[in-house]
Every structure is written in C-alpha cells, then in structure tokens.
Amino acid sequence: MVSASPLLHEVLLAPVASTPHRPAVIEFLGDDRLRTVSYRELGALVDSFAASLTAAGLGVGDRVVLESDTSAAAIAALLACSSLGLPFVPVSPEAPDERVRAVVAATGPRLYLRAAEGFREGVRGDFGIGRFGQDGLRIVREPAAGTIRHRRELTATDTAYLIFTSGSTGRPKGVVMSHGAVTSFYRGMYTQRIVGGRDRVATTSPLQFDFSLLDIGLALGSGAAVVPVPRPLLRWPRRFLRVLRDTGATQVNGVPSIWRQVLRYEADRLAGIDTIRGVLFCGEDFPLPELRRLRAALPAARLVNCYGATESMACSFTDVPDPLPDDLERLSIGAAHPGAEMILVDAAGRPFLRTGEVGEIHLRSPALFSGYWDDPAATSAALVPDPVEPRSGQRVLRTGDLAYRGENGELYFTGRADSQVQFRGNRVELGEVERRLLECEGITAATVLVLPRPAGPELCAFVVAGPQAREGTLLDGLSARLARVLPSYMVPGELRLLTGLPTTENGKVDRAALAREAGPL
Numbered sequence: 001m002v003s004a005s006p007l008l009h010e011v012l013l014a015p016v017a018s019t020p021h022r023p024a025v026i027e028f029l030g031d032d033r034l035r036t037v038s039y040r041e042l043g044a045l046v047d048s049f050a051a052s053l054t055a056a057g058l059g060v061g062d063r064v065v066l067e068s069d070t071s072a073a074a075i076a077a078l079l080a081c082s083s084l085g086l087p088f089v090p091v092s093p094e095a096p097d098e099r100v101r102a103v104v105a106a107t108g109p110r111l112y113l114r115a116a117e118g119f120r121e122g123v124r125g126d127f128g129i130g131r132f133g134q135d136g137l138r139i140v141r142e143p144a145a146g147t148i149r150h151r152r153e154l155t156a157t158d159t160a161y162l163i164f165t166s167g168s169t170g171r172p173k174g175v176v177m178s179h180g181a182v183t184s185f186y187r188g189m190y191t192q193r194i195v196g197g198r199d200r201v202a203t204t205s206p207l208q209f210d211f212s213l214l215d216i217g218l219a220l221g222s223g224a225a226v227v228p229v230p231r232p233l234l235r236w237p238r239r240f241l242r243v244l245r246d247t248g249a250t251q252v253n254g255v256p257s258i259w260r261q262v263l264r265y266e267a268d269r270l271a272g273i274d275t276i277r278g279v280l281f282c283g284e285d286f287p288l289p290e291l292r293r294l295r296a297a298l299p300a301a302r303l304v305n306c307y308g309a310t311e312s313m314a315c316s317f318t319d320v321p322d323p324l325p326d327d328l329e330r331l332s333i334g335a336a337h338p339g340a341e342m343i344l345v346d347a348a349g350r351p352f353l354r355t356g357e358v359g360e361i362h363l364r365s366p367a368l369f370s371g372y373w374d375d376p377a378a379t380s381a382a383l384v385p386d387p388v389e390p391r392s393g394q395r396v397l398r399t400g401d402l403a404y405r406g407e408n409g410e411l412y413f414t415g416r417a418d419s420q421v422q423f424r425g426n427r428v429e430l431g432e433v434e435r436r437l438l439e440c441e442g443i444t445a446a447t448v449l450v451l452p453r454p455a456g457p458e459l460c461a462f463v464v465a466g467p468q469a470r471e472g473t474l475l476d477g478l479s480a481r482l483a484r485v486l487p488s489y490m491v492p493g494e495l496r497l498l499t500g501l502p503t504t505e506n507g508k509v510d511r512a513a514l515a516r517e518a519g520p521l
C-alpha cells in the first residue's frame, strides 16, 4: 500500500485513491464535538490550496512559512506546498516574534501562511500573506514579483521543508530536508508496523517540531487517521485524556513530558482508556520511574522508544522491554531502521568499537538532511566523511550523541557529547547523575545542571517527586544515598524539589529556564 514515490505528497495522499472514505484527520472541537475529514475531502482541500498558491504565482523552490498548529487545513497546506515544490517552513503560533523574525530573515519566504486571523505586527517583509482554513486558502497580500524559475517537475532532491532547531547552542539552524530524505525515512518507519489503516494517531508535538511530521507521515502513509491534540489541553491531564477517549485514539505519540502530569494525577483514568494500544516517544530519555507507571497504566500497549535527530528525522524504533526489568539502567535505542546504520566512532575517529565502549553515533542513511540553510560551515561540521571509508566522498551525520553497544549489538544512548562537562577537574556526564537520582525512591524526574556560584561552579539537581512521596523528607538523605553510588565530585551540591519541570516549545526539559529560575543564590 505504501507508495514507492520519493515525493512527500504522493506517499501521504496514496490512500485518497485506495481508501477515500476512511478518516484522514479527526479534529477534537470540544464539548463532545468532533470534525472528521476523509481522505477524499483532504485530497480536495489540497487541490484547492494548490490552485490558490499557483494563482499567486509561486514557483518551485519558493519558501512558504506556515504558522499553525496541526489540523486538517494545516496538513492540506503543507501537502499543497509539497505538490508544488514549495519548501514549507512550519512555525508555532506560540513562537515569539523574534524567533519568527529570524526564520523569515534567514529564509526570505515568498508567502506567509497563517491559520489564524490577524498578523504578527513585529514581523515585516515583502512576502505575501495568506490565510487558510477548512473553506480554502485566501491570499490577503500579494507576494512580490518572484524570480522566474524554469522548473518543470519535482525530483527526490527537491526540498520538502525546512525545520529550524533551537539548537543546544547559538542561533537557530535551518535543517533542510529533501523529499527523498523524508520519504525514505517514512519507508524505514513503515517496516516497523506501528499502525494500520484502522488506527487513530494522536499527535501532541507542535508543527515546527519534526516529531509532528513523523506522526502525520505515520498516520497518512498507513491509511490511518491523524488526531491533533489541541496544545493548550496538554497542560490539563483530564482534558488531554478526554481528547484521547472521545476521538478513539489508538496510538499516542509525544515527548516524555506529555505524560508527566497525567501519570502523577490521572494514572487510573488513563488506564481506563482501553482503545490505546500504542505509545511512541522520542526526543529525550523517558525517566524509568515514569515509564514503569506508564506501562502499569497501559499494560497491553506497545511502547516504542524512537531515537533520532531532526537532521535525519529519526533513525531507530525500539520496543520497550515487557516487563521492564527491575535492574534496568537505561533503555536501548536499538539499531537504525532498515536502510540506515548507526556507527560508533571513538575520539580518534576509529569506527566499530568493542562491546561496552562509548563512542559518538555517526548515522549512515538515505534520510540525511541536505544541510543547514545558508550555513556551509555548520553543514560540513555535521555531514562528515564516512569514518569507515573517508576516501569515498560519502558523508555521514555526526550526531553529537554518545552511546555504547550492548551484548547483542543494540545501542545504549549515554548522553550528548556537549553534556559531558569538566567539573572540578573531572569529566562528569550529567545524564549519569540524573540516572542515579531517578534510582532514588520517590523521585520520578531529574535534571542536573552546572551553574555559576560565588564559590565557583556547582552541580545543581532539580527533581520531581512522585505522587506518593513524602515531599518533606524526600531530600533528606538523598545526597548520602547518591554518595554511595557516585564519586563525591558527582554528588550535586544543590538539590531543589519542583512540582514539574519547565519545557521548551517542543516539549523537552527547558534547561535554560531552570538555570534562570535557579539564578545566583
């Protein structure tokens, strides 16, 4: 059933021909109201939007900024762009003006498409402005005259989208993904048989995060339905679960943090939603105490740990062991999906390390990004010569992630190379300190930072307690317990108990916000 085409819209719209009546998108409108858009209706919306974009004079390669959350209309808009060879650049309605200004300045879009009324006052440019919704796409400000592009048809190497990653350091980088890269990732993902035509895939990531594009591709390429979870409801466990129940979601995808408050306050209500048969998570480690609670609430569900970087969408899908062994130290990230390969390379650049030896993950894959938009230096730092055969001209992605190989070849992620810090003359893997904190009774989430203090840098731990923990005494003795399993220089000098961890727009733990909150004592 999966289309062999290298073009994004042809893969995702294949069910229009084969199962036109099946639901493609099921929108939660609140108060028990749902809106279902069939594949036939989605296809018609794509054609209507594409006609408006063509009439506006846009040509292959013209960028289109797409400001919207995930919805049937937003999916139609990105597929319409895809069908015309217009690279779409998704940004969140939640994104601050200065971030949108940076994206617009970097990409020089011909058109700025919004789902919502009004416009961002702080974002100027000669781009056209369009508004789209269920009833069509309207150009409200004509785009400036564009350069003539003598292009006729699309190829696999044409750009499908640009995703700007906040990047752990420095200015946002535009990850350029071609049609061929995205569809070869999708084909690797479809081999995992995560969903079928009768599934309903709840998506919780913002459209600017490529995890949402995984969800949309997973659903539409499988003939299943996309269920966008309204982002404001994610903060209210009962409302989030209400959406899952009312829409009949069978698959729930999202970063680990979407489960934090649900598991803390509404684990029983989650357990009552028996339509959920799969959960896929990615982006960062899922704290094991919380994962155990998720498994307890959904014992029959298939839990998949998806590892990867935006520069290749993702690269591995690994089933969480069932049962989760009591002494499990960390989840495996398995092996790359068929068609890709993760290679470990040591500090000297030598590949294929011995079992247990930590190296940096290098990814060989047809799903690699084309490069960072307008940033050849950053591109050549990420797409490096193949460590196995440097003379071949072949490039692989240097991920910046550290891992070791287990007994039967599966990989274990141990942290980012840049989260290894030199602390009081010693190399400290912050993830290791976090992992030890999670082994302490009552702690369900932990983040450790090195923060400046008058007496010098200090290891600061921010922990979240489980619902049953006696918060008053939780921190007592915690340092003593850590001192039994960690060298003294790795025992945090500061411990703070929080009711939750701040997250970035993409849902990951927001370390910068913690550092600001912790501020100088």
Ligand SMILES: Nc1ncnc2c1ncn2[C@@H]1O[C@H](COS(=O)(=O)NC(=O)C[C@H](N)c2cccc(Br)c2)[C@@H](O)[C@H]1O
Residues within 6 Å of the ligand: 165, 210, 211, 212, 213, 214, 215, 281, 282, 283, 284, 285, 286, 305, 306, 307, 308, 309, 310, 311, 313, 314, 315, 333, 399, 400, 401, 413, 415, 416
């Ligand atoms: N499963 C894990 N366990 C632990 N650490 C993870 C996992 N997945 C990532 N990471 C970390 O996140 C980094 C990358 O960050 S990113 O570029 O913002 N992209 C992401 O997070 C999301 C990533 N594109 C992705 C993942 C799955 C599906 C899709 Br579609 C997209 C990786 O280099 C890792 O350091």
